Amino acid sequence: MDVPTSRSADNGSSRGEDGWFGSRTRPPSGPGGGAPDARGPGAVPVSHASPDAVLVRRTMAELRSVADEVTSYFYALLFVRCPDLRALFPPAMDVQRDRLFRALLTAVEHADDTSALADHFGRLGRGHRKYGTRPEHYPAVGECLIGALRRFAASVWDAETEAAWVRAYTKISQVMIDAAAADELIAPAWWHAEIVSHELRTPDVAVLTVRPDRPYPFLAGQYAALETPWWPRIWRHYSFASAPRSDGLLTFHVKAISAGWVSRALVHRAGPGHVLRLGPPTGSMTVDPAADGGLVCVAGGTGIAPIRALVEDLAERAARRPVEVFYGARTQRDLYDIDTLLGLQRAHPWLEVRPVIDRDGRPQLPHALRTFGPWDAHEAYVSGPPAMIRSGVDALRGIGVPPERIRHDAVEELVTAGH
Numbered sequence: 001m002d003v004p005t006s007r008s009a010d011n012g013s014s015r016g017e018d019g020w021f022g023s024r025t026r027p028p029s030g031p032g033g034g035a036p037d038a039r040g041p042g043a044v045p046v047s048h049a050s051p052d053a054v055l056v057r058r059t060m061a062e063l064r065s066v067a068d069e070v071t072s073y074f075y076a077l078l079f080v081r082c083p084d085l086r087a088l089f090p091p092a093m094d095v096q097r098d099r100l101f102r103a104l105l106t107a108v109e110h111a112d113d114t115s116a117l118a119d120h121f122g123r124l125g126r127g128h129r130k131y132g133t134r135p136e137h138y139p140a141v142g143e144c145l146i147g148a149l150r151r152f153a154a155s156v157w158d159a160e161t162e163a164a165w166v167r168a169y170t171k172i173s174q175v176m177i178d179a180a181a182a183d184e185l186i187a188p189a190w191w192h193a194e195i196v197s198h199e200l201r202t203p204d205v206a207v208l209t210v211r212p213d214r215p216y217p218f219l220a221g222q223y224a225a226l227e228t229p230w231w232p233r234i235w236r237h238y239s240f241a242s243a244p245r246s247d248g249l250l251t252f253h254v255k256a257i258s259a260g261w262v263s264r265a266l267v268h269r270a271g272p273g274h275v276l277r278l279g280p281p282t283g284s285m286t287v288d289p290a291a292d293g294g295l296v297c298v299a300g301g302t303g304i305a306p307i308r309a310l311v312e313d314l315a316e317r318a319a320r321r322p323v324e325v326f327y328g329a330r331t332q333r334d335l336y337d338i339d340t341l342l343g344l345q346r347a348h349p350w351l352e353v354r355p356v357i358d359r360d361g362r363p364q365l366p367h368a369l370r371t372f373g374p375w376d377a378h379e380a381y382v383s384g385p386p387a388m389i390r391s392g393v394d395a396l397r398g399i400g401v402p403p404e405r406i407r408h409d410a411v412e413e414l415v416t417a418g419h
């Protein structure tokens, strides 16, 4: 079982990985909202919560200050009891530990919301296929999890609490197992993807184009996990930087970050002929084909990747919806994809691209958003570093864009973990 925690962004257009219980969904607290409390802001109020939900929330409230110890203990227990499972995990477990706790928080937040649980953990179950997770692994994981919770939440732990956790875990693991089984009938656990071109756009940003070994259906705005041959079992998420193409090729923008094992390998080591592993497409930062209003897109750095894919997609569908793209970068040189964007702008009168460069080291994107506009009738798409997403979302909300019209990937999944 894989419990979602934080997403380690390794690269530019990446957002971390999903390990056991790792995921990349919209954060329960919403952008800029900080960490959810043990109950979660979107959760059913305690007064209406089921008895099981009250008990699991009480446990999590007790564990918040010792999250690291709980997760370390859990994995230690798991690997001692089931040494064979160690091979399913990456060598370094720091990101993993964080992801486990986040998954627990998600489970707690949605304890009484069967459809949210099915959605979140179904996605997680499908995503776990690429790690080699099997149904028979879940009972051992559950026992170790409950062992860890029992130990660290001793002051509130009793037979009823344990029974509530067993029921919650059983429900979640069944959702994951069922989703993986259903997915197995229609899709591979992973794809092999050969690099067919590798272009260094700046000293630390590369544009990679890969050819999957089988058809790879996805939507513009989505992302996938990638594993390199040099760092087995370390998966990092990268957004597709182009809309689906007739030749089946996929493009990613990767920025090498100093402690990013995967991103550095992809930028400085990878080249044509190398074969990557590619997880299934995921993410909900997509465009509703039935909608017809304007779009305001806010991209920072390699966050331009999914925005460019969305623009290409709209162009291919001849949507003719007004689209404004704010493309932020620290320096002119960092606007590595501006020529393509400006080319799209010339070809499509409905598209406006506005480069926004930092001034005296200070980000200008929020200010630019406030200066132009209004955006209150637009759908907003925000993509880039977590701090930029937070401030971009704040700026948009501040000028009247309702939260349900703002799309972005999960902020905590973007947090750099340094691999």
Ligand SMILES: NC(=O)C1=CN([C@@H]2O[C@H](COP(=O)(O)OP(=O)(O)OC[C@H]3O[C@@H](n4cnc5c(N)ncnc54)[C@H](O)[C@@H]3O)[C@@H](O)[C@H]2O)C=CC1
Pocket (backbone or CB within 6 Å): 009, 010, 011, 012, 013, 014, 015, 016, 239, 255, 299, 300, 301, 302, 303, 304, 305, 306, 327, 328, 329, 330, 334, 356, 357, 358, 362, 363, 364, 365, 366, 382, 383, 384, 385, 386, 387, 388, 391, 392, 408, 409, 414
């Ligand atoms: N779907 C998504 O959200 C995607 C996210 N990413 C993430 O984007 C990031 C890109 O990194 P870099 O290219 O190094 O970006 P960067 O650090 O060079 O920043 C890019 C832009 O974001 C702005 N920015 C940074 N902090 C800000 C803040 N607090 N408020 C307002 N604006 C701010 C900068 O001013 C600059 O314009 C990575 O963390 C990557 O994981 C990449 C692709 C897709």
